[in-house]
Amino acid sequence: MHFATRRFTKLRILWACCALMLALGLGLSVTSAQAQSTDLDPAEANVETGTSALNSLLEVLQNDTARARLIEELEATLIAADEAATTVIEPVEEGVSLGRRIALMTQEVGQEAVATLSGIWSSLSSGQSVFSGLSGDEFNILLEALPDLLLVIGITVSVFLVLRTLAKRFYARLGQSAERAGFFRTASLFLVSNVTDLLIVLLAWTLGYLVTILAVGEFGSIGIGQTMYLNAFLLVEVGKVVVRTVLSPAASGLRMVNVTDHAAITINRSLSLVISVLGYGQLLVVPIVNRSASMAAGSGVSALLSLFVLLYLVYVVIRRREGVANWLSSPVDTQSQPDTEADEIAFTSNPGRANGLMVGLAKLWHWIVLAYLSAMFVVVMTQPADMTFNALLASGKVLAALIVASLVSGWLSSAMVRGVTLPEDINKKLPLLQPRLNRFVPRAFGMLRLFILTVVLLFSLDVIGMIDMRAWLVSQVGLQVTTSIISVTMILLVAFGLWLALTSFVDYRLNPEYGAVPTSRETTLLTLLRNAATIALVIITLMFCLSEIGLNIGPLLASAGVLGLAIGFGAQSMVKDIITGVFIQFENAINVGDVITVGGITGTVEKLSVRSVSLRDGHGVFHIIPFSSVNMVSNAMREFSYSVCEMGIAYRENVEDAKQAMHDAFDMMMEDPAMAEFITAPLEWFGINSFGDNAVVLRTRIKTVPGKQWAIGRAYNGYLKTVFDERGIEIPFPQQTIWLGEAKDGSTQRFRIEDASKAADAGAQSSFGTKTEQNKTKPKENDTEGSEDDSTSG
Incomplete structure (x- = not known):
């Protein structure tokens, strides 16, 4: 058993070595061969080792158990190797902290900046090499080339100046016409003016070409110098035409910028000088010097011309900085102000608050321009002529x-x-x-x-x-961003157009001066439609915009549903308001303009939503009543209305006479067209309604159109007062009856009634010592009658 285990271990080692040799393609020796005797020949040792290794491998492959064990060991080895590789890579990624990365990046940027500045300083230090090619003969070279160009220059410049002088009056008339014309006529006059200016340049250039070909040198031929001048003349004057297109110094009515005439002339003169120096210098003078002297001399002349332009521009910027700053910081004004000073640029300005960005730019504009001119100076002094030309073109x-x-x-x-x-x-x-x-x-x-x-x-x-904007635009990110911007813009424009069309339709339908007069119900529904459609349109537009910019609106919709459910539980009163308001609209209980009573408040409906109703009462107080607090709606504006009159007459008056008077008053009111158009039925007589303390109350009723019952009632009351006064029918008013108790013998207290004027005369006579007879006491009947009259009138 021990021998078998040792054998298997040895075979596993041999198989691993063979696998490595096959994978790497190397003829490596098995390490167990080094355990052999050192007396063997190296070649014999290698042969013996290779033979034993192959035999061991063959035995392993023939044994199923050993082969399975070998496969498992190899798989475990590969897994361990992968984990080792992973553990080796991870510390490399996590070993560099964020602070170290930032430090390395700033170090690299700083080193590059220092290297760039050092290179610029070195170039500027050796800047005299730009002018090293100048020998002093360049001016003589130009003088020698001048005779061949003198005739062409004279002809083209003369023709151009004559035509420009003649055209100035034409430009002035066009400008005066444009000041009184509309947009399209002004645009056509602007086009005519600029086309005329361009035709003058082309005419002078063509005439110069013809004279040069026909009269200068050999017939039908033209020199290279004349060709360079004519090309330079064309390009320079076309550039000036572009400047005059913007500034229009001869016609203020055609000016595209809001400056005065003097400012336009001054700016045009400065820009024309810059264009002339750069154009004729780079297209005519430099090529002549290159051909007659050397390329180095031409580079020196180009640098001199560029430096002259830079110094001139620095002078202009410093001198005009305040005028331009005032122009930039002033609000927009379409009217030009008169010139104030002849030697300064008078820009248009008017009092008012300007944009904050423009105010800040107005304070710093000259520093920005001077920084740019400094950068151009570096380019001129350190770069070759073609790079300078490219910088100027940019x-x-x-x-x-x-x-x-x-x-x-x-x-x-x-x-x-x-x-x-x-x-x-x-x-x-x-x-x-x-x-x-x-x-x-x-x-x-x-x-x-x-x-x-x-x-x-x-x-x-x-x-x-x-x-590199072009590369970014054609990239996937650029295409996605631009597509999203265009899509969102189109969605917003379409949504605004739909909202504008909807609200305009509602306004047109609610305008009583055009079409059929809208009913109260139609007014209410259209108002609710406008509000609901606006909310729905805003939500739909927002979802489309979020979808176009790449946000997934699915989770947002789910979150909105959950949020709505939570709000519904937390704001049950609001939900009740909305549900009640929906049913009120379905039942057509309230419309805008109705006079209603809800929640104990009576007023006119001014605004109606699905949640609340807004009333204004007779005192002008504005009430907002949520529908959840509405238990009953009393509407005085449905189909028709009644003006009920309860008229009291004295008990002594004849009821029939009063009835006839009330009918006559109604007939008189019907003769008034302003009142009759609102009355839809004859007067309804109900008779005696009640017996009051001091009057017999009679009731009538007048049927009117909705909302006119109050006006009809007030007018009818006026006619009733007039008729009753004419016919002597008493309209009772509050009275008091004084009753004096009687004694058992029937006696009662007496009232003494005196004439106030007589009492005053008696008092005056007594004060002067005049004696008058006292009036005798009136009979008891008179006293009693006077008491009765006083009690009646009391």
Whole structure:
């Protein structure tokens, strides 16, 4: 048994070694061979070892039990090897902490920054090598090339200046016409002006080409110098046309930016100088120097021209920094202000609060521009001419993007200030459409301006090489982001359009001046429809937007269901309000405009929702009553109404006379068209309703349209008072009867009734010593009669 175990262990070792040799492709020796005698020959030892190993392996494979054990051991070995590899890799990943990673990253960034700055400083230190190719003969070379170009320059410049001078009056007339014209006419005048300017440039350029081919040198041929000048002239003047398109110095009515005439002329002059120096210098002067002198001299001339432009721009920025800052910090104004100073740029401004971002930019704009010019100085001094030209081209692209973005943003700002103005007929039909648009459009334009700023920033970073927007846009992430933005924008626009159409339809249907006058029921249902549809549209739009940006709304819907259930248990009163309100609407118990009594409060319904009703009582107090507190609804506005009159007459009056008077008063009221149109039936006579303390109460009733019973009742009371007064029918009023008790002998207390005026005269006579006779005592009957009259009138 012991021998078998030792044999199996030996065979397992041999099989493992053979497997490793087969896997690695190496002819390794078995370690057990080293236990053999050292006196054997190495070759014989290897042969013996290999033979014994093969025999042992053969024996293991022929034994089923040993073979199974060998397979299990190999599988266990592989598992152990995998676990070992895992344990080796994990410490490597977890060994570097987050702080160390940040430190390594900042170290790398710092080293790269230091290396870059060192390289720039070294290049600037040796910047004189840029001008080392200049020998001083470059000016003579240009003078030698001038005679061949003098005729072409004279012709093209002369023709161009003459045509420009003649066209200025035409531009001025176009500008005056544009100030009084609408949008489309202004756009057409703007197009005519710019096309004319471009045609003048093309005409001068074509004439220069013809004169050069036909009159200069050999007939039908043109020199390389003339070709370079004409090409430079075309490109430079086209660039100036672009500048004049934006600034329009000769026609303020066609100006795309909000600056004064003097500012437009000053900016146009400065930009024209920069374009001329760079254009003619890089396209004409530098090629001539390269051909006649050397490439190094041409690079030096290019650097000199670039430095001149940079110094000029620094001078302009420093001088005009306050004027531009005032223009940037001023709010949008579509009207130009008159020029204030002849030597300064007078930008348009008006008092008011400006945007905070623009105020901050106004304070720092010159530092930003100076930093850019400093970067361009580094490029000019350290990079070759073609790299400088590429940098200038990139700067031109960024400047063009900024100009276009500024124009679009300025137009949007002007539109935000002006607001949306709809035609008068649309405002009459849809009175709330224009206010809704004026609440939405400025916010939408503000978001659009922010989007334009973002696009310009990303485009600028792409042009200068800091990011690769094209690669990002075609990547999977870029496509997903752009698709999501477009989808969400379209969803929001469609949702807003649907909401605007729905609310406009409700407004049009509720407008009594157009179409059929809406009933109270229709007004209520349309109002509820607008509110419910708005809530549903907001929820659906939100879910679609979340789905488009990649969020799974399934868990959100489940969470909303659970949350709604929890709110339902916690807010049972609100649920009761909603359920009661739904049934009230189904039963058509309340409509907007009805006079109702709910919860002990009577008033006119001003607002109705599925949860509450809003009333305003006769004193102007506004009440909001939840439906959960409503046990009974009393509506005075259903189908028809009654004005009930209970008229009291004295007991001595004839009831028939009073009845006839009441019918006559009703007939008089029916003669008034303003009252008769609201009365739907004749006067109903009910007769004597009750016997009061001082009056006999008669009752009548008038049937009216809903809501007019109170007005009809007040008018009928007025006619009744008039008729009763004319016919002497007494309308009782509160009276008191004084009763004096009698003694057993029938005697009672007497009242002395005197005339107040006579008593006053008697008092005056007694004060002057005049004696008058006292009146005799009146008979008892008169005293009794006077008592009765006083008690009656008391």
